[in-house]
Structures are given as C-alpha cells and as structure tokens.
Amino acid sequence: MRETLPRALAYARSLLRDPVAAEDVVHDCYCRLIERKDRYDLPRDGLKILMRSVTNACIDRKSRERMLLSIDLSGEGVAVDPADLATPDPHQEMVGRELGERIEKSMAGLPMGQRAAIHLVSLGYTLPEVAEMIGVTRVNAGVLVHRARATLKKDLGPYLPGVNHESP
Amino acid sequence: MNPLEEFQPDPMLRVIGNHIRRLESDTRHDQLRGRILAHAAGLRFPGWWKPGETVARLGLGLGMAGIAATILAAFLLAPSAEARVESVVRKAAEHLRLPMERCYLAEVRQENDGAAEESLPNRTMKVVAADNEFRVEANRGNFHWSWGRETDGTLWLTLGPHRGLRISKEEQGPGVMWMAELFSLSPKKLINQILAHCRLREDPRPGSSFPLVIHAEPRPGYRQTWLISADVELDPETKAVRKLTLRRTSKGGDGIVVVTFTLIESRLVDHAKFRLEGNLSEPFQIFDKDHHPDRRREMLTRRIGPQAEHWLKSSKAKYSQGD
Numbered sequence: 001m002r003e004t005l006p007r008a009l010a011y012a013r014s015l016l017r018d019p020v021a022a023e024d025v026v027h028d029c030y031c032r033l034i035e036r037k038d039r040y041d042l043p044r045d046g047l048k049i050l051m052r053s054v055t056n057a058c059i060d061r062k063s064r065e066r067m068l069l070s071i072d073l074s075g076e077g078v079a080v081d082p083a084d085l086a087t088p089d090p091h092q093e094m095v096g097r098e099l100g101e102r103i104e105k106s107m108a109g110l111p112m113g114q115r116a117a118i119h120l121v122s123l124g125y126t127l128p129e130v131a132e133m134i135g136v137t138r139v140n141a142g143v144l145v146h147r148a149r150a151t152l153k154k155d156l157g158p159y160l161p162g163v164n165h166e167s168p
Numbered sequence: 169m170n171p172l173e174e175f176q177p178d179p180m181l182r183v184i185g186n187h188i189r190r191l192e193s194d195t196r197h198d199q200l201r202g203r204i205l206a207h208a209a210g211l212r213f214p215g216w217w218k219p220g221e222t223v224a225r226l227g228l229g230l231g232m233a234g235i236a237a238t239i240l241a242a243f244l245l246a247p248s249a250e251a252r253v254e255s256v257v258r259k260a261a262e263h264l265r266l267p268m269e270r271c272y273l274a275e276v277r278q279e280n281d282g283a284a285e286e287s288l289p290n291r292t293m294k295v296v297a298a299d300n301e302f303r304v305e306a307n308r309g310n311f312h313w314s315w316g317r318e319t320d321g322t323l324w325l326t327l328g329p330h331r332g333l334r335i336s337k338e339e340q341g342p343g344v345m346w347m348a349e350l351f352s353l354s355p356k357k358l359i360n361q362i363l364a365h366c367r368l369r370e371d372p373r374p375g376s377s378f379p380l381v382i383h384a385e386p387r388p389g390y391r392q393t394w395l396i397s398a399d400v401e402l403d404p405e406t407k408a409v410r411k412l413t414l415r416r417t418s419k420g421g422d423g424i425v426v427v428t429f430t431l432i433e434s435r436l437v438d439h440a441k442f443r444l445e446g447n448l449s450e451p452f453q454i455f456d457k458d459h460h461p462d463r464r465r466e467m468l469t470r471r472i473g474p475q476a477e478h479w480l481k482s483s484k485a486k487y488s489q490g491d
Contacts, residue, residue, distance in 0.1 A: 001201060001204065005197050010192040013191075099187070103183070118184070122182075122184040123185055124185065
C-alpha cells in the first residue's frame, strides 16, 4: 500500500480536482479491493485493478455531479467542471511553481478521459496498460492521448524549450 | 514493440511526468492509510470473536497493549550510547506530551502458525489514548462495545448502546488495574514504570531514512522472559510514534506472538468520548456503586464469564498476575 497509495491518490486528485473527494474515492477503492482480494492476483494485477477502479469511481462521481448541475460544456460528451476553470484549486496553490501551476491548470481544462490518459502515459505506462486502466480500447486510448497532447502543447509550449506549440 | 515509443521522447510528457511524481511524493497519505487499515481490520472482526472467549481475548489484547506500553516506556527511558537515538527519544517523549488523543490500531497475530493448540486467530481493536484517559473499541460480530478509563481512574464498560457500568478505582481488580494503567500509553505514567532494560539502536536500513525505526532488545540478564524484541517506528519529522511492533513469547512459551500498534491519527482530545456517557445513546442506564451495584457482577459475568472477577473486586476473588 505504501507504494501504490501515493500514485492512486495523486491520480484521483488529478481527475477530480478535489483532494477530499479524491481521498474518499481512493479509500473506497482500496476497501473494495481488500474485500475482494481472494478473486484477484493482487501482487501481479493489483495496481492495474486499483487504477481502473479509481478511474471508474472518479467518472461515476463526476457524472453524478454533472447530473446534479445539468451542465455539459464539452463538445465530445465529456463535461468540463466549470469550477476547475474559474476557481484555483488549493492543490494548485501548493505547487508553488509557475510551470507546475500551468501544468495543473492545463490538465484541469482537459476532459476527464483525456486527463486520465495523459496522466498515465506521462508516468510511463504503455497504451495497452492505459487502455486497460481507464477501460477503453487501445485505439481510443491513443486518440485521448493525442488530443490531450495537442491541447497541452498549446498551453505549455511557451514554457517548454524545444516544444513547438503552434503545430498540432 | 513498445507502443509508447512515439511518446517517450516527448519533452512535454517528461515534464508532466516529473511534475506528477513530485506531487505523489509530496502527498501526505498517512491518515488515509490508517483509515484503510482500520477498515481492513474491521472486516476481520467477526472472524476472531467467538462466544465464550471474549475475556481471554480481551485479556490477551490488553496484555499485548501492556507490553507495548512497557516497551515504549523502556524506549523512552533507556539510556543509549547513540546520541542520535537519545535525541530521537527525547523528541518522541516531547511529542507524546502534547495535549492530543492518539488513535491506534492494535493487531495481534501468531508468528508461527504451526502449533495448532496454541494457534492464535488474528484479532484487532482500536485503542484511543490521551494523557491518563483511554478507551478500547472492539467488535464481536455485529455487536460493538467499548471500555475505557476516565481521568479519575474509574473504569467503564458499555453493554450495548443504552447500558453501561462503571467501576470505581477502589472496586477494580488488581489485574485489570495494572493492564488499564499500561493501556493508556501515557508518558507520564510510563515514566513511573521501572523497566529501563532495553538496549536501543537505530535500524541501519542503508539508503532509507524514512521511516525512522528504533530496534529494542532486552539487555543481557533482564529476566523478562516474554519479550523478544520491539521495533518502534517514528515519524522522521515530528518523532511521533507511528508504529510499534513487538515480538514476544506466547502464553505457552512455545510460540511467538507479534503485536502491532499502528497510529491511525492524532487529533485534539475529545474528553466526552473518554467518559461512559459519551459512548452511550439516550436514553441510557448506568450501573455503578450507587445504583444497583450488585447487578454489575451479574451483567459482567453474563457478558464475559467468570473472568468478571478480574474487573470487579471481590473478597473471594483470586487474581492471577497480569492476566
């Protein structure tokens, strides 16, 4: 748990943009995993199952929020939480560095599927692994990563030497 | 072929990945880990509670906690050749004096499952301690119960959500008094304990300064036969005792029992929860020396069997030491 908990928690925070909600989600996912530990080969698949579970729980949570708010601003069917854009997340404030803040802000502007995919890819997971963790096909995972990269490149390019932010 | 080859040289992904890893390492997750462990432990409650064995288990759990407190006392008091260890001990003692309540998950397990007769099912309970108050929370199937000690030394026990009993200091059996004293994990009390018989050293663990682990072993000639060793895990910044792992001989002497106290959280003291009334729901009935005193023995015996004599003093009672 020492190894997987920080990863799962940071991932949930990235998806939800709410540290308290992220803790609740990760807590519930761990508890479910522990309850069903006999069904899985946890040493082998534990992290993948956990991340998949966190992804689904975050999507569920966001979906419930969207149903309550009745707001859907996204062109591809994935809503952007309006609060993410307007209100600085306390977590962002703690980053304390301009680039860190910029990354956080740009990631927050991504639809959740893209955010999940780019988060995992940035940590070095392969596309098949990412696809498995977020519950989409490998092709879809590639599309999500591609779109997220294009958006982030526009936002972060000016801050990163060697990144051409004007070409897609 | 690695399908990510296309992405790996991407400097932007590398920067984002580094940023995420930094966030991961900066994330404080101790409390969440404690919550998860507590939940996992709760799942095991029904398995280790069996009718008729309540007091034996409670007694053993208390004994283990007592050992933990004793070792902690030794840890706090024992001199060490290592200046670093001495400094750590001082800081740990200072931290324990803060006006906080500390919540521990106490787990007991048998190191060797071989000896069937002595085999010990895993058991877990929650211990909350502050200064000289404490309470123990445990489950027996669907039945939740707790017991504890108030500031004036009065012990109490809940018998369901609406009934409880209180045992004043002069009525307590010596065995349970001793165990209760140790259960508080209070440095003030522990300093009065005379067991300063452990040799302390910092666990080397090269390359890892986190967490800070102090290893304790009885000094040669120390005749405390139950203790084999203890590991005290400290927060590297605050020096708070985060985890205490004890290895001791089992009751029969032919096995090893491992007891682990894991700090779930520290928080401001809620004195109400250390009193019996704070653990009952309205309307409730409390039995004490002024209100149906004789019914307490009957209720205790019904709940925990003949071991009730260890809780409530009786002229006929015979006590076994520290059981």
